[in-house]
Amino acid sequence: MLVFNVGICQLGVVADKQSNICKARSMIAEAADQGSRLVVLPEMFNCPYQSELFSQYAEIYPEGPTIAMLAECAEKHKVIVVGGSIPERDEVGNIYNTCFIFNEQGKLIGRHRKVHLFDVDIKGGTVFQESKTLVAGSSMTLVDTSLGKIGVAICYDVRFPELARTMVLQGAEILVYPGAFGPVTGPAHWELLMRARAVDNQVYVIGAAPALNAAAEYKSYGHSIIVDPWARVLALANEVETVITSKIDFRTLNRVREELPLLRHRKPEVYRV
Numbered sequence: 001m002l003v004f005n006v007g008i009c010q011l012g013v014v015a016d017k018q019s020n021i022c023k024a025r026s027m028i029a030e031a032a033d034q035g036s037r038l039v040v041l042p043e044m045f046n047c048p049y050q051s052e053l054f055s056q057y058a059e060i061y062p063e064g065p066t067i068a069m070l071a072e073c074a075e076k077h078k079v080i081v082v083g084g085s086i087p088e089r090d091e092v093g094n095i096y097n098t099c100f101i102f103n104e105q106g107k108l109i110g111r112h113r114k115v116h117l118f119d120v121d122i123k124g125g126t127v128f129q130e131s132k133t134l135v136a137g138s139s140m141t142l143v144d145t146s147l148g149k150i151g152v153a154i155c156y157d158v159r160f161p162e163l164a165r166t167m168v169l170q171g172a173e174i175l176v177y178p179g180a181f182g183p184v185t186g187p188a189h190w191e192l193l194m195r196a197r198a199v200d201n202q203v204y205v206i207g208a209a210p211a212l213n214a215a216a217e218y219k220s221y222g223h224s225i226i227v228d229p230w231a232r233v234l235a236l237a238n239e240v241e242t243v244i245t246s247k248i249d250f251r252t253l254n255r256v257r258e259e260l261p262l263l264r265h266r267k268p269e270v271y272r273v
């Protein structure tokens with residue numbers, strides 16, 4: 001499909017898992033009512049973004065109320081749902097930061113486990129150790145959909161341009177990043193990174209963040225964003241709970257790649273380490 005709308009549900013995550021699920025359900029419906037064919041949720045949308053809580057909120061596919069809600073909403077509204085992320089427990093007890101992706105029939109078409117874990121110690125700023133409780137994923141996630149090929153990665157994954165480039169070289173036309181940047185790296189890097197991945201790779205980029213919850217221990221920067229292949233910002237939220245939407249037009253992507261043929265001008269033989 002050449003032209004269609006996409007929506008982001010920037011929901012405010014609270015401690016009560018059931019409330020988060022209900023909120024996601026109603027915001028997916030709102031995005032679909034506004035004409036979105038692809039709906040994206042934020043990172044850890046069913047759980048406060050705190051390492052020590054991930055186990056308590058985790059679900060095992062295909063069980064679990066969050067996973068069921070995503071599949072039901074996709075089928076009910078006939079939309080593709082990129083289900084942000086939730087803590088996922090596997091059969092041996094490992095926990096991942098995982099995005100489940102469902103098509104318009106409510107069928108699981110992809111699962112991305114965050115590859116780069118957010119282990120940082122920014123002096124006077126953010127200290128986070130995802131690896132205390134999470135295990136890293138080990139593969140790239142590209143899904144074929146009725147709208148085109150979509151690459152999915154999570155939050156800190158956006159800082160690794162190799163991942164985005166590899167997905168685009170394999171045909172991705174939209175890169176989707178559920179994320180949750182904080183008050184330090186958010187203002188400094190969030191929009192910059194989303195626009196950088198778009199301009200580098202001449203793709204649409206969607207970054208979906210939770211709204212700011214002032215009472216939460218980890219404070220999300222919000223600012224969900226949709227960027228076009230010329231790095232123009234098509235839609236940008238502030239920090240409050242909201243649904244934002246925008247049109248995606250693959251004729252723009254084709255024109256940008258035709259006029260400025262970066263992907264054809266690459267010289268991979270020069271870049272080998």
Ligand SMILES: NC(=O)CC(=O)C(=O)O
Nearest residue numbers: 118155156180181182185
């Ligand atoms: N939360 C993350 O995974 C990443 C982040 O906040 C950052 O890179 O900054």
